[in-house]
Amino acid sequence: MPELAQVIVDVPTMQTNRPYTYQIPDRLSHQVKIGMRVIVPFGKGQREVQGFIVGLDEPTSYDGQLKPLSGLMDLTPVVNPELLELSKWMADDTYSFWISCIYTMLPNVLKAQSKRVVRIVDEIDEQTSLNLFKGGDELDFADVQNDPDAVSQLLKLRRAGKIRFEYQVVDRAKVKMVTTITPAMDFLQLEDVLHDLRKNAKVQQRLAAYLQNLQGHTVTLMQAEKESGLNSAAFSMGMKKGWLKKGQIERYRIPDSGRVPSERELTKPLKLTHDQEQVLAPVVKDIDQEQAQTFLLRGVTGSGKTEVYLHAIAHALKKGQSALLLVPEISLTPQIVDQVRGRFGKQVAVIHSALSSGERYDEWRRIERGEASVVVGARSAVFAPLKNIGIIIMDEEHESSYKQDDVPRYHARKVAKWRSRYHHCPLLLGSATPSLESYARAMAGNYQLLTLAHRINQQPLPPIQVIDMRPEIQARGESNFSTELLSALNDRLQKHEQSILMLNRRGFSSFMMCRSCGYVLKCPNCDISLTMHLDTHTMKCHYCGHEEPIPSVCPNCHSRQIRYYGTGTEKVAMELHHLLPQARVIRMDVDTTRRKGMHGKLLREFGNHEADILLGTQMIAKGLDFPNVTLVGVLNADTGLDIPDFRASERTFDLLSQVSGRAGRADKKGQVIIQTFNPDNYAIRLAQAHDYDHFFATEMNIRSQAGYPPYFYTVKLMASHPEEKEAAKVIYDLKAHLTGLAKDTIILGPTPRAIARLKRRYYYQIIIKYRHDPALHQCLTKMLQYAQQQYPRDVELVIDPDPQYFL
Numbered sequence: 001m002p003e004l005a006q007v008i009v010d011v012p013t014m015q016t017n018r019p020y021t022y023q024i025p026d027r028l029s030h031q032v033k034i035g036m037r038v039i040v041p042f043g044k045g046q047r048e049v050q051g052f053i054v055g056l057d058e059p060t061s062y063d064g065q066l067k068p069l070s071g072l073m074d075l076t077p078v079v080n081p082e083l084l085e086l087s088k089w090m091a092d093d094t095y096s097f098w099i100s101c102i103y104t105m106l107p108n109v110l111k112a113q114s115k116r117v118v119r120i121v122d123e124i125d126e127q128t129s130l131n132l133f134k135g136g137d138e139l140d141f142a143d144v145q146n147d148p149d150a151v152s153q154l155l156k157l158r159r160a161g162k163i164r165f166e167y168q169v170v171d172r173a174k175v176k177m178v179t180t181i182t183p184a185m186d187f188l189q190l191e192d193v194l195h196d197l198r199k200n201a202k203v204q205q206r207l208a209a210y211l212q213n214l215q216g217h218t219v220t221l222m223q224a225e226k227e228s229g230l231n232s233a234a235f236s237m238g239m240k241k242g243w244l245k246k247g248q249i250e251r252y253r254i255p256d257s258g259r260v261p262s263e264r265e266l267t268k269p270l271k272l273t274h275d276q277e278q279v280l281a282p283v284v285k286d287i288d289q290e291q292a293q294t295f296l297l298r299g300v301t302g303s304g305k306t307e308v309y310l311h312a313i314a315h316a317l318k319k320g321q322s323a324l325l326l327v328p329e330i331s332l333t334p335q336i337v338d339q340v341r342g343r344f345g346k347q348v349a350v351i352h353s354a355l356s357s358g359e360r361y362d363e364w365r366r367i368e369r370g371e372a373s374v375v376v377g378a379r380s381a382v383f384a385p386l387k388n389i390g391i392i393i394m395d396e397e398h399e400s401s402y403k404q405d406d407v408p409r410y411h412a413r414k415v416a417k418w419r420s421r422y423h424h425c426p427l428l429l430g431s432a433t434p435s436l437e438s439y440a441r442a443m444a445g446n447y448q449l450l451t452l453a454h455r456i457n458q459q460p461l462p463p464i465q466v467i468d469m470r471p472e473i474q475a476r477g478e479s480n481f482s483t484e485l486l487s488a489l490n491d492r493l494q495k496h497e498q499s500i501l502m503l504n505r506r507g508f509s510s511f512m513m514c515r516s517c518g519y520v521l522k523c524p525n526c527d528i529s530l531t532m533h534l535d536t537h538t539m540k541c542h543y544c545g546h547e548e549p550i551p552s553v554c555p556n557c558h559s560r561q562i563r564y565y566g567t568g569t570e571k572v573a574m575e576l577h578h579l580l581p582q583a584r585v586i587r588m589d590v591d592t593t594r595r596k597g598m599h600g601k602l603l604r605e606f607g608n609h610e611a612d613i614l615l616g617t618q619m620i621a622k623g624l625d626f627p628n629v630t631l632v633g634v635l636n637a638d639t640g641l642d643i644p645d646f647r648a649s650e651r652t653f654d655l656l657s658q659v660s661g662r663a664g665r666a667d668k669k670g671q672v673i674i675q676t677f678n679p680d681n682y683a684i685r686l687a688q689a690h691d692y693d694h695f696f697a698t699e700m701n702i703r704s705q706a707g708y709p710p711y712f713y714t715v716k717l718m719a720s721h722p723e724e725k726e727a728a729k730v731i732y733d734l735k736a737h738l739t740g741l742a743k744d745t746i747i748l749g750p751t752p753r754a755i756a757r758l759k760r761r762y763y764y765q766i767i768i769k770y771r772h773d774p775a776l777h778q779c780l781t782k783m784l785q786y787a788q789q790q791y792p793r794d795v796e797l798v799i800d801p802d803p804q805y806f807l
């Protein structure tokens with residue numbers, strides 16, 4: 001029997017980032033297991049907090065009086081040994097608290113919530129006891145806090161030392177239960193019952209006959225009522241007579257139920273093409289041989305990557321293993337979810353942000369119990385409690401949404417790699433436009449490269465036309481549509497074919513571009529766009545700190561037309577209505593898809609040809625497979641380019657390649673039109689040529705010269721405070737702590753952040769670039785400890801490894 005438990009408490013500070021030792025009371029000693037939630041007293045006030053058991057009977061250096069555990073919150077562990085180990089690794093790797101990492105892996109309802117209870121500790125008079133405490137010895141303060149009389153009575157009692165206020169941890173993990181009935185007699189016994197019944201006891205006759213029919217099986221009360229036509233009172237009567245037993249079973253809240261196909265409706269695997277076979281073979285081999293190999297599948301848009309995934313999953317299942325499929329954002333890729341459900345039915349669990357917390361908890365339990373062996377989900381699904389994983393797949397591996405930009409700042413790809421090593425299973429990364437990091441690794445032989453160079457339909461990728469919008473604007477004034485695009489749209493309308501229009505929405509409005517020549521003001525040192533700061537009336541570089549006045553004429557062509565460029569989808573939809581009144585348009589952006597289920601609904605409508613044009617933001621660029629779409633138009637290719645970030649070109653290339661890939665996926669030929677103010681930009685030109693290899697080479701060259709990933713690793717340090725000078729003071733202090741680093745490690749900054757003030761806080765940052773620096777990790781971990789101890793509470797420090805944005 002274990003006597004001591006090591007517990008990680010739910011008090012996220014650096015001091016509590018290690019286990020505390022508690023005594024295990026005898027009454028709990030045969031139940032405690034590693035990975036269970038417990039309630040423990042903590043801190044000066046000995047208030048109750050939730051914690052996780054991470055070890056039992058490990059030697060402890062603590063020699064004082066040990067406190068006992070107050071209680072267990074689970075009957076079985078909620079964190080299995082694998083995930084516990086993973087959480088510990090992740091805390092270290094991402095400079096986060098262990099407790100935050102554990103919570104990140106679990107459904108929200110397992111997070112502790114505390115309630116204030118009032119407990120009687122000394123005798124009180126009977127009247128008060130009855131009125132306030134209903135005869136019990138405690139009450140939930142939330143029940144009385146709005147009643148001034150009750151509150152004043154309680155305060156009086158507390159002054160007299162008769163009651164105590166306590167915090168109690170509440171378990172929110174509610175399981176949904178339904179009532180069941182089971183016959184308590186066998187067929188012949190019920191036959192006797194029927195025989196003895198009076199002729200006019202119709203209800204009893206019907207009940208007994210129904211129970212006979214069940215032949216001992218258990219059904220839900222609801223089903224029994226429906227099938228027998230009897231009401232619940234009849235079944236209660238049957239229970240009293242001893243004919244049946246009632247019970248309770250758990251019911252899962254299956255998200256968007258009704259869409260789970262039955263066994264008969266499951267889709268049959270497609271016969272793979274020769275190319276697909278070639279790609280699948282080495283993956284299957286490594287599933288069989290349990291090799292933790294990482295594969296990078298580079299397959300052009302429409303090359304049938306999804307079918308390869310489905311075959312790999314099927315293989316793992318056949319071997320008796322489970323499978324994990326990660327997608328960038330479930331709501332943006334509803335088609336792939338439907339495909340997986342369609343193939344594997346109720347074995348599939350889907351995890352995404354739009355689930356209610358109850359639904360999420362239910363899906364999580366289905367996985368945990370092994371009832372669902374295929375998991376599809378976005379970033380956080382990488383923590384799905386699957387056992388015996390046979391294959392992990394990450395679709396659109398280049399997507400930046402795989403990195404969490406809040407604590408813990410983990411990248412799902414890195415976590416997936418960790419789990420692939422743990423389970424000795426292959427990891428398959430797929431994309432039409434792999435990230436530079438991954439492709440460079442494949443080139444270096446760290447990943448095994450697999451290629452699907454052709455579309456399934458054996459058609460070439462659609463031809464792309466790049467339209468220079470500068471003369472268009474001169475000639476036609478302020479319009480979002482070039483002559484070519486408009487006539488192409490008209491042409492599809494005539495032919496009853498469909499079009500997709502993408503408006504590349506800018507994340508920021510603080511960049512300047514000349515509308516006459518397309519010139520974007522850049523930093524002379526960094527070759528990255530400058531950001532406009534209206535507070536200081538300057539243009540700043542967020543990498544090196546360079547600063548210059550806001551120009552009033554274009555430094556390139558001396559035009560005065562230099563300003564903010566950007567339009568919303570609503571405005572474009574209005575113009576579209578004016579230009580093509582007969583066209584039916586579906587608009588898809590954050591506004592029209594805010595309501596739950598709207599995204600899928602709009603896509604289904606478009607799929608049913610209830611509209612001619614799908615107009616949307618970046619959210620329509622990925623994964624859509626509509627055979628009738630033959631035209632894709634990009635209204636403004638540039639907006640991604642002028643964001644001051646070293647990945648701006650890569651993102652633009654990816655986006656244009658992805659969205660172009662939506663055209664001509666079936667037997668009809670596709671066409672793509674891209675409108676831009678920068679027709680000569682290499683990312684646009686090379687996307688036009690469908691030339692990933694050339695883009696890769698060009699971009700790698702630039703990254704090498706400027707010292708960016710994948711040639712260097714990066715870490716971002718960010719300090720914030722409500723007062724600007726405090727934030728600045730902290731960041732300079734932190735910089736002084738960056739010592740003992742490798743010679744070729746580069747420290748950029750401190751500089752104010754692009755959005756220097758956010759939510760009433762000021763932000764300053766430092767970028768660290770390094771190749772190989774064994775001392776850095778330790779240095780940053782120490783810095784975090786130092787910051788926790790030395791800085792006032794209103795200072796916030798962020799350490800972001802491999803940041804997606806430098807902004």
Ligand SMILES: Nc1ncnc2c1ncn2[C@@H]1O[C@H](COP(=O)(O)OP(=O)(O)OP(=O)(O)O)[C@@H](O)[C@H]1O
Pocket residue numbers: 270271272273276299300301302303304305306307431432456622623624625661662665
């Ligand atoms: N072996 C096959 N036989 C027939 N049709 C196939 C086969 N494999 C895939 N397809 C079909 O080809 C189309 C394109 O496949 P899929 O959507 O998987 O491409 P993809 O590579 O994922 O493209 P994207 O990167 O654009 O999402 C789909 O309609 C799919 O049903």
Ligand SMILES: [Zn+2]
Pocket residue numbers: 514515516517518519554555556557558559
């Ligand atoms: Zn200009």
Ligand SMILES: [Zn+2]
Pocket residue numbers: 523524525526527541542543544545546
């Ligand atoms: Zn600069």
